[in-house]
Structures are given as structure tokens and as C-alpha cells.
Amino acid sequence: MTESISLISGSVFSMLSGIGVTFQLIFISAILGMILAVILLLMRISNKWYLNYLAQLYIYIFRGTPILVQLFIIYYGLPQFEFVRESFLWPVLRDGFGCAVVALFLNSAAYTTEILRGGVLSVDKGLVEAASALGLSKRQSFIHITAPIAIRLSLPAYSNEFISLLKSTALASTITVVDMTGIGRTIVSETFAPYEIYISLALIYIVLTFIIQKIFGSLESILSRYTKK
Amino acid sequence: MKVNKKIVGLVGVSLLSIMHFSSLHAEESIRVGMECNYYPFNYKDSSGELLGYDVDVAKGVTDLIGSDVEFVCQEWNGMVPALLANKFDLIVASMSITESRSKKIDFSVPYRVSVGRLIGPKSLDIKLFDENDKPIVENFKKVRIGVERASNYADYFKYVLPEADVVLYDGTETGYLDLVNGRVDMIITNPMKAHLKFLSKEDGAGFEFKSPAIDDVKFFGPGVGIGMRKGQPELKAKVDSAIKTLIKNGKLTEYALKTFPFPIHNEAWGE
Amino acid sequence: MEALSGWWDDYFWASIVVLKIFLTSLIFMVLFGLVGATAKLSNNVVANKLASIYTVVFRGTPEILVVLLLYFGSALALTTIAQVFDPSIRFIDIPPFWAGTFAISFIVGSYATETFRGAFLSVSQGNIEAARALGLTRFQTLLHVQIPEMWRVALPPFGNHMLSLVKDTSLISIIGLNETLYIAKQATSVTGKPFTMYIVVGAIYLGFSTVITLVVMLLEKYANQHLKVEK
Numbered sequence: 091m092t093e094s095i096s097l098i099s100g101s102v103f104s105m106l107s108g109i110g111v112t113f114q115l116i117f118i119s120a121i122l123g124m125i126l127a128v129i130l131l132l133m134r135i136s137n138k139w140y141l142n143y144l145a146q147l148y149i150y151i152f153r154g155t156p157i158l159v160q161l162f163i164i165y166y167g168l169p170q171f172e173f174v175r176e177s178f179l180w181p182v183l184r185d186g187f188g189c190a191v192v193a194l195f196l197n198s199a200a201y202t203t204e205i206l207r208g209g210v211l212s213v214d215k216g217l218v219e220a221a222s223a224l225g226l227s228k229r230q231s232f233i234h235i236t237a238p239i240a241i242r243l244s245l246p247a248y249s250n251e252f253i254s255l256l257k258s259t260a261l262a263s264t265i266t267v268v269d270m271t272g273i274g275r276t277i278v279s280e281t282f283a284p285y286e287i288y289i290s291l292a293l294i295y296i297v298l299t300f301i302i303q304k305i306f307g308s309l310e311s312i313l314s315r316y317t318k319k
Numbered sequence: 320m321k322v323n324k325k326i327v328g329l330v331g332v333s334l335l336s337i338m339h340f341s342s343l344h345a346e347e348s349i350r351v352g353m354e355c356n357y358y359p360f361n362y363k364d365s366s367g368e369l370l371g372y373d374v375d376v377a378k379g380v381t382d383l384i385g386s387d388v389e390f391v392c393q394e395w396n397g398m399v400p401a402l403l404a405n406k407f408d409l410i411v412a413s414m415s416i417t418e419s420r421s422k423k424i425d426f427s428v429p430y431r432v433s434v435g436r437l438i439g440p441k442s443l444d445i446k447l448f449d450e451n452d453k454p455i456v457e458n459f460k461k462v463r464i465g466v467e468r469a470s471n472y473a474d475y476f477k478y479v480l481p482e483a484d485v486v487l488y489d490g491t492e493t494g495y496l497d498l499v500n501g502r503v504d505m506i507i508t509n510p511m512k513a514h515l516k517f518l519s520k521e522d523g524a525g526f527e528f529k530s531p532a533i534d535d536v537k538f539f540g541p542g543v544g545i546g547m548r549k550g551q552p553e554l555k556a557k558v559d560s561a562i563k564t565l566i567k568n569g570k571l572t573e574y575a576l577k578t579f580p581f582p583i584h585n586e587a588w589g590e
Numbered sequence: 591m592e593a594l595s596g597w598w599d600d601y602f603w604a605s606i607v608v609l610k611i612f613l614t615s616l617i618f619m620v621l622f623g624l625v626g627a628t629a630k631l632s633n634n635v636v637a638n639k640l641a642s643i644y645t646v647v648f649r650g651t652p653e654i655l656v657v658l659l660l661y662f663g664s665a666l667a668l669t670t671i672a673q674v675f676d677p678s679i680r681f682i683d684i685p686p687f688w689a690g691t692f693a694i695s696f697i698v699g700s701y702a703t704e705t706f707r708g709a710f711l712s713v714s715q716g717n718i719e720a721a722r723a724l725g726l727t728r729f730q731t732l733l734h735v736q737i738p739e740m741w742r743v744a745l746p747p748f749g750n751h752m753l754s755l756v757k758d759t760s761l762i763s764i765i766g767l768n769e770t771l772y773i774a775k776q777a778t779s780v781t782g783k784p785f786t787m788y789i790v791v792g793a794i795y796l797g798f799s800t801v802i803t804l805v806v807m808l809l810e811k812y813a814n815q816h817l818k819v820e821k
Binding site: 150151153154155156157158159160162163166167168169170171253256257258259260261263264271284285288289291292295296298299300 | 646647649650651652653654655656658659662663753757758759760761763764771774778783784785786787788789791792795796799800803
């Protein structure tokens with residue numbers, strides 16, 4: 091039993107040292123994903139049918155396939171082509187980390203777009219009409235009225251997506267990235283003690299999830315401070 | 320009344336399971352774990368048949384012990400935990416008899432030599448080992464090396480060259496892929512496999528061995544052996560004598576010659 | 591493209607495996623979701639707490655860890671429990687199929703718990719009271735009034751859960767189940783064409799997702815038909 095405890099405490103330290111990589115993966119992917127999601131959202135709600143369908147196709151593909159498969163296609167599949175290896179993308183794709191970020195942000199963007207779209211659609215029509223009655227152009231009313239409200243409405247759903255992103259980072263360990271899960275799997279392969287290590291690792295993720303939920307909860311409260319009755 | 324029912328139930332279940340398991344004992348099937356994706360030692364061909372040196376050895380040993388064999392495919396880095404979790408009874412998967420593994424499981428006598436070598440592009444000109452076959456630590460910092468997780472190669476790098484830039488893979492094949500597309504400068508692998516599957520083929524044309532054979536006993540052990548859980552002396556004795564018989568009656572050589580132009584074990588192990 | 595020849599039948603059988611896992615885990619997922627939702631809504635403090643722990647644990651843990659834990663850890667736990675009853679039992683093993691199926695059922699079931707809980711709460715209290723007034727027992731009310739009404743509200747998010755279920759199947763390849771991704775790995779080592787092999791896997795899963803989405807759309811139409819207003 092004591093052997094288990096010293097094993098767990100030692101490995102928890104090692105696994106936590108990978109938290110930097112985990113955080114980098116989440117934040118870079120979340121930011122890039124959000125940027126892409128805004129672009130896709132604008133395409134999705136635009137009047138031009140070809141932009142709309144292009145965005146829908148993108149979302150369909152990335153939500154319809156497992157993230158693990160997307161990771162493998164990008165990491166193992168793309169280098170099959172010479173032109174990828176010679177291109178300017180290679181420094182990013184050469185590394186497991188770079189490929190993981192690419193896969194994660196492309197995937198996250200697809201889900202985030204739909205979340206943002208849900209938020210936009212939930213904005214009270216009355217407000218939009220009022221804005222137009224006041225003489226605001228469609229563009230102005232979108233930027234100043236719809237968008238801020240949509241952001242607040244999307245927060246609960248987006249917090250789920252963010253947590254999903256956290257959990258997906260664990261999959262990066264399958265393409266050689268040394269994040270917390272990667273370190274955990276290496277420790278298991280050296281100590282042959284999957285039970286203790288994986289449970290400790292799971293607990294770390296649960297704590298992180300809890301913290302993230304609390305942060306988003308506070309964010310929601312702050313943004314809705316004017317809507318409390 | 321409820322207590323009676325429970326006791327009757329327990330006794331019934333126990334009797335049934337005892338009968339079930341003792342009948343299992345009669346025509347005992349030995350489950351053998353292997354990667355099933357480690358050409359040419361254990362792999363599946365396109366028709367799904369399991370082939371390779373390890374497969375032949377497993378069949379030969381279980382034949383001599385007098386039981387049926389059942390193959391269980393298992394990802395390499397879960398091999399020992401799976402054995403310990405009772406997913407199978409023997410590991411016949413080109414697993415080297417290393418110190419760290421021997422702490423958790425028992426090994427049979429060796430049935431194949433175990434050795435590693437680095438392969439890398441011919442265009443890469445770097446001296447990694449000196450005349451005494453000792454690694455030049457400084458030069459290792461300049462190259463990126465692909466290593467399989469949970470392999471003895473990983474142990475070797477961890478203890479002998481901890482500062483080397485090592486990338487850990489979940490399997491061997493993926494390491495080869497990344498060597499070809501330039502993600503890693505070199506990989507450490509079994510030289511027999513490297514020669515057969517890679518260097519002599521089109522993909523491997525631009526590559527060559529970059530190191531002498533590495534066979535530190537601490538990390539490569541006396542060779543590759545059959546793994547089993549601790550505390551099974553009769554099983555170990557049976558497996559050991561089966562392997563020695565296979566060496567003495569030339570079967571082991573026969574298996575090796577199916578793929579290689581030479582036997583890959585040490586005749587002295589038959590004594 | 592010729593690299594694929596000889597592998598089509600492997601991919602086909604692997605897709606059947608995905609289908610099997612999907613259908614099996616669907617049943618368990620609904621079960622866990624319903625049990626979890628009723629536990630959370632009940633007055634029983636213990637049930638409530640247990641259900642909360644269930645959702646927190648399985649929504650906060652990466653799916654891949656759950657799969658790995660159930661594969662390696664369950665055998666240990668179950669064997670220990672079984673040995674209490676019968677010391678001569680050598681082992682109780684959980685093959686990858688069941689370890690994986692239960693893992694994804696537990697995970698998606700925890701999300702389903704929240705979905706069903708929200709949907710149950712949307713069932714009008716009036717209908718429930720009417721049913722009880724008519725003499726239906728609590729269980730009968732659940733079966734004949736609450737579940738049918740709740741189902742209509744839960745259907746859209748439930749469709750998403752089904753999609754998660756089918757996509758999480760790919761994770762079971764990590765513990766050696768011969769579904770499509772696993773086959774692709776083996777095919778890659780033989781053919782040396784990873785992109786081709788993995789794209790096929792992507793296409794297969796896209797196919798599954800499309801079918802599920804279409805089925806959900808049909809079910810939604812069917813569930814909402816009585817709401818159509820005559821013009």
C-alpha cells in the first residue's frame with residue numbers, strides 16, 4: 091500500500107509537469123478555433139448561398155468524424171505527400187504538438203460555430219427590430235447589439251465545448267505529444283501500474299474541469315449583471 | 320429464510336464455477352499475448368493469418384506442453400499490464416528479458432537474440448559511437464531519435480542517454496513512418512527487422528545503420544524470452560524445457576530460416 | 591488507390607464491429623441516463639449524491655482514460671470481488687469489446703443524465719398530477735406519461751449523444767479492438783499509405799454520422815406530428 095502511495099505521489103508530480111503543454115494545447119486551439127468559428131459563423135448567416143453551404147460542409151465533416159481520426163489523418167496521413175513535406179506548413183506539422191493544435195482547433199471551430207449560431211438565433215428579435223427602427227445598419231446592429239448578447243447566451247454551451255477541448259488534449263498523447271496523459275502513459279509503461287496512475291490522472295482532469303466550470307460560471311455572472319431582475 | 324437462500328445461491332455458484340474451471344483444467348488452452356503488428360516476428364498478413372517467428376515458437380512450445388493455444392492481440396505498451404491483469408498467460412512477443420521487467424514478471428530462457436541499432440539517412444553524417452562502441456553523449460543532443468514506448472530501447476535511452484532528444488511512439492511502425500518523412504532523424508530498432516522490411520526495400524534506400532549493435536545486458540538481457548506471471552514454477556519449467564527441446568531438435572533454426580538466412584538464437588541456450 | 595484492394599473486406603467487418611458497439615452501448619447509455627436522471631430528481635439524498643458523483647466523474651475525465659481504466663482496472667476489481675465468493679476463480683476478464691462498450695456507455699450516459707433530467711423537468715406538472723389523480727402508480731406515471739413527453743424534448747440533444755457514441759468507438763482501437771481505426775493502423779504498416787487508410791476510416795464514420803442524423807430527423811418529425819397546427 092505504501093508502495094502505491096509513493097508511486098502515486100511521484101507520478102502525480104511528473105504528470106503535473108505536463109500541465110504546461112496541456113494548457114498550451116487548450117488555449118492556442120481555443121483561440122484559433124474561436125477566430126475560425128467567427129469567420130464560419132459569418133459565412134453561415136450570410137446571404138450568399140455558396141458561403142453558407144461551404145461552412146455547412148466544413149461543419150458536417152468535422153462534427154461527423156471522430157477527433158482521433160482527424161488527429162491521425164493530420165499527423166500520419168499528411169506527410170505521405172511530398173508537397174506537404176516541402177511546404178511552409180512543415181515546421182508546424184513536423185511536430186506532434188503542431189499537428190495536435192491544428193486538429194483540435196479545426197475540430198473545435200466546427201462545434202463553436204454552431205454554438206455561436208445558436209446564440210445569435212436566440213437574441214430577442216425585438217431588440218434587432220428596435221435597432222433597425224433606430225436607424226442602425228444591419229452591420230452596425232450585428233456588431234453592437236446582436237454580438238454582445240449572443241456571446242453571453244453562448245457561454246454555457248461554450249463552456250461545455252471548452253471542457254471537451256480539455257479532454258481532447260489527452261488524445262494528443264497518441265501522436266507523441268508529451269502532455270499530462272503522455273507522461274502518464276509513459277509512467278505506466280515503466281511501472282506497469284495502470285490502475286493507480288490512470289486514476290490519479292483522471293482526478294487531475296476532474297479538478298481542472300471543476301475549476302474551468304467555476305471560471306465560466308463567474309464569467310456568466312459578470313456578463314449578466316445588468317440582466318438580473 | 321433469506322439467509323438460507325443466499326447461502327444456497329453462493330454454494331451453487333461456487334460448485335458451478337469449480338466444475339467449470341476444473342473442466343477447463345483438463346483441456347487447458349494457453350492464451351498467448353502478442354502485438355500482431357511487429358513484422359517479421361508477429362504480424363498478420365492481408366488474409367488475417369498470424370505469422371512470424373514468435374507465432375511459430377508459441378505454437379511449438381504449447382504443442383510440447385500438450386495444450387491448445389489461443390492468440391490474443393495486445394498493443395505493445397499495455398503488454399505487461401495486460402499479462403498482470405490476466406488477459407493472457409504467456410507473452411511471446413519478442414520481449415527482451417530486462418531487469419526492470421523481471422521485477423514484475425518471470426521470463427523463460429531466451430529464444431532469440433536481442434539487440435538494437437540506430438538507423439538514419441545516409442545523408443546524415445554524424446558519429447554517435449566511438450571506437451569502443453561507447454555512445455558520444457554530446458553528439459546525441461543534436462539529433463532527434465524515435466523510440467517505442469515501453470520498449471527496452473526506451474529504457475536504454477532513459478538511463479544511458481537521458482539528455483537525448485527522444486520522441487516516444489506507441490508502436491514501431493509509426494516510428495518508421497516518421498523516419499521516412501523526416502520527423503525524426505533516426506530511430507532505434509531491431510536490426511533484423513530493419514534490414515528485412517526497410518533497408519532492403521525502396522523506402523529504405525536512402526538509409527543505413529548509424530551505430531554498432533547495442534546489446535547492453537542490462538537493457539537487452541540475455542535475449543528475448545517468453546513472459547509469464549510470477550509464482551508459476553511448474554509453468555516456467557515446462558516452457559523452459561519446451562524451448563530447449565525446440566533448440567535441440569532444430570525447430571528453432573527451422574522457424575528462423577523461414578524469414579532469415581541464419582538462425583537467430585544462440586545454440587548454447589539448448590543446454 | 592490500389593493500396594486499398596484486399597483491405598475492403600477488413601474495413602467492412604470492422605464497420606460491423608462499430609455498429610455492434612454502437613447498438614449495444616446505445617441501450618446501456620439510455621439505461622444509465624434514465625437511472626441517473628431519476629436518481630438526481632428523486633428525494634433520496636444518497637441516490638442524488640451518487641448520481642452527482644457519476645456525472646462529475648464521467649464528464650470531467652477524458653474518454654481515453656476511462657477506456658484504458660476499464661480495460662486494465664476492471665479485471666482486477668471484478669476478480670477481487672469474485673474471489674470473495676469463490677477463491678478458486680482464476681480470473682474474470684473483460685474483453686476489449688465490453689470494456690470499451692461500458693466505457694463509452696458510462697461517459698455518454700453521464701451527459702444523457704443531464705439531458706433527460708432537463709427534459710423530465712419540462713414535463714408539465716399538471717399532466718403528472720392528472721395521471722396520479724386517475725390512479726396510476728408512480729412507476730406507471732413514469733412509463734406512460736413522463737417518458738413519452740420527456741422524449742420529445744430530449745430528442746435533439748439525444749441525437750448528439752448518439753453521434754458522440756459512434757465517434758467514441760474509435761477510441762476503443764487504443765485497447766486493441768479491431769474496429770476501423772485499428773484496421774487502418776495495420777493496413778498502414780503493410781501498404782505504407784497512411785493518408786488513404788485513415789481517410790477511409792473518416793468516410794466510414796461520416797457515413798455512420800449521416801445515417802444517425804437522418805434517423806434523428808425522422809424521429810423528430812414523428813414525435814412532433816401531433817403538434818402540427820391545422821391552417
